[in-house]
Amino acid sequence: xxxxxRWDDDARAxxxxxxxxxxxxxxxxxxxLRRESAKRRTGMGAWWVDPDGLRMRPALAAVCVxxxxxxxxxxxxxxxxxxxxxxxxxxxxxxxxxxxxxxxVFRAPGATRxxxxxxxxxxxxxATPLARATTGEIWIAQVPLxxxxxxxxxxxxxxxxxxxxxxxxxxxxxxxxxxxxLVVGEDQAx
Amino acid sequence: MRRLxxxxxxxxxxxxxxxxxxxxxxARLRARLKPELATPVIExxxxxxxxxxxxxxxxxxxxxxxxxxxxxxxxxEAVRGYAAGLAAARRALGSTxxxxxxxxxxxxxMAGVPEDSLASLKRARPSGSLVIPxxxxxxxxxxxxxxANASNAVLAATRAGAADPALLRMRERIDERILRGEAPxxxxxxxxxxxxxxxxxxxxERGSREPRERRQP
Numbered sequence: 001x002x003x004x005x006r007w008d009d010d011a012r013a014x015x016x017x018x019x020x021x022x023x024x025x026x027x028x029x030x031x032x033l034r035r036e037s038a039k040r041r042t043g044m045g046a047w048w049v050d051p052d053g054l055r056m057r058p059a060l061a062a063v064c065v066x067x068x069x070x071x072x073x074x075x076x077x078x079x080x081x082x083x084x085x086x087x088x089x090x091x092x093x094x095x096x097x098x099x100x101x102x103x104x105v106f107r108a109p110g111a112t113r114x115x116x117x118x119x120x121x122x123x124x125x126x127a128t129p130l131a132r133a134t135t136g137e138i139w140i141a142q143v144p145l146x147x148x149x150x151x152x153x154x155x156x157x158x159x160x161x162x163x164x165x166x167x168x169x170x171x172x173x174x175x176x177x178x179x180x181x182l183v184v185g186e187d188q189a190x
Numbered sequence: 191m192r193r194l195x196x197x198x199x200x201x202x203x204x205x206x207x208x209x210x211x212x213x214x215x216x217a218r219l220r221a222r223l224k225p226e227l228a229t230p231v232i233e234x235x236x237x238x239x240x241x242x243x244x245x246x247x248x249x250x251x252x253x254x255x256x257x258x259x260x261x262x263x264x265x266x267e268a269v270r271g272y273a274a275g276l277a278a279a280r281r282a283l284g285s286t287x288x289x290x291x292x293x294x295x296x297x298x299x300m301a302g303v304p305e306d307s308l309a310s311l312k313r314a315r316p317s318g319s320l321v322i323p324x325x326x327x328x329x330x331x332x333x334x335x336x337x338a339n340a341s342n343a344v345l346a347a348t349r350a351g352a353a354d355p356a357l358l359r360m361r362e363r364i365d366e367r368i369l370r371g372e373a374p375x376x377x378x379x380x381x382x383x384x385x386x387x388x389x390x391x392x393x394x395e396r397g398s399r400e401p402r403e404r405r406q407p
Contacts, residue, residue, distance in 0.1 A: 117254075117257060119246065119247070119250035119253075119254070122218060122222070122253045122257075123250070123253045123254040123256070123257040123258075124253075124257065125257060148289065148290040148293075149290040149293045149294050149321055149325070151250065151254075161258065168325050168326065168328065168329035168332075168361060169328070169329050169332035169333065170297055170328060170332065171297045171298055171300065171301030171303075171327075171328035171329075171331045171332050172297060172300045172301050174251065174254070174255070174268045174272075175254060175255055175258040175260045175264065175268070176258065176260075178332055179254075181294075181325050181328065181329070183290070183321050183322055183325055
């Protein structure tokens with residue numbers, strides 16, 4: 001063993017010697033980290049402003065965003081359906097003959113058949129059946145209507161007549177139940 | 191001379207169309223009604239046509255009654271009553287009123303709206319269409335707003351210059367209030383107040399005031 005080797009051994013041995021106070025320093029560092037961590041959590045709503053306050057796996061975040069979108073769309077559709085919305089405005093189209101295509105939407109839970117009757121089809125319950133939408137409770141029909149005032153109603157399962165809950169009502173119930181009113185060709189469909 | 195010839199030609203072209211339209215209506219009535227009912231209904235329709243009244247609403251009432259399986263007497267009574275309503279609507283709205291206005295006016299009159307109210311509406315909007323104001327008025331009455339309050343609300347809004355879309359929004363808001371359980375009278379008053387507050391050129395304090403027409407429903 002030459003002098004250089006001995007110097008290396010001494011240096012290695014010196015680095016391996018325990019440092020005085022090392023255990024206490026490590027304990028203090030751990031304690032401080034715990035305090036800081038606990039302090040961050042206790043702040044009321046701190047995660048709104050703390051950049052490290054909210055951690056989430058990307059996959060979980062994507063699932064949350066998707067859930068919000070689905071719930072929003074479902075709620076919106078439910079709200080529209082609960083109003084029994086006749087929605088002529090989004091799908092109105094002026095036809096060459098001067099008439100207008102109007103979309104009727106009606107919510108009828110449990111119905112097996114829904115049709116539209118009005119002065120435009122001779123009040124014939126067989127003339128204008130509505131198609132069931134994919135949701136099951138919503139029924140839809142698009143009808144070309146001449147400009148003017150129209151009275152109409154929905155017929156559920158061939159026997160129950162019901163007005164459109166979102167439309168103006170006729171003032172007189174001539175034959176027992178009121179009809180709904182629709183104006184086409186003024187500034188807009190009513 | 192050329193104008194006279196053109197007029198004569200136009201009349202000759204239009205006349206068959208009118209006649210075929212009448213025949214079509216009568217054919218529809220005969221196809222759907224029993225003969226003993228079709229005959230008096232067609233008489234009412236012909237009488238209305240002779241007076242220059244629209245006949246389509248009368249045919250519609252008869253067909254509606256048939257589809258609802260109403261009795262013959264009820265159907266005939268409904269058709270006669272509507273014909274009288276159309277005539278009264280023309281008295282109130284004037285001879286220039288369009289078919290849709292007469293139709294809407296007849297419904298309002300049959301619900302108890304006085305002819306004076308229709309005439310006041312015509313004066314408030316002399317050149318524009320009254321179809322939507324009359325439909326809104328009819329809807330209020332149907333939902334339980336007293337006739338005087340309903341008439342006053344629509345008249346005050348029309349006098350304030352509210353356009354049809356504003357009237358439609360007022361109708362929707364009042365209907366929503368009634369559905370939430372508010373009394374129809376209060377709901378119509380609040381709906382009118384909201385509309386007047388938002389109508390351009392209307393003094394804001396006017397919205398809280400009773401409409402002038404209230405004293406003469």
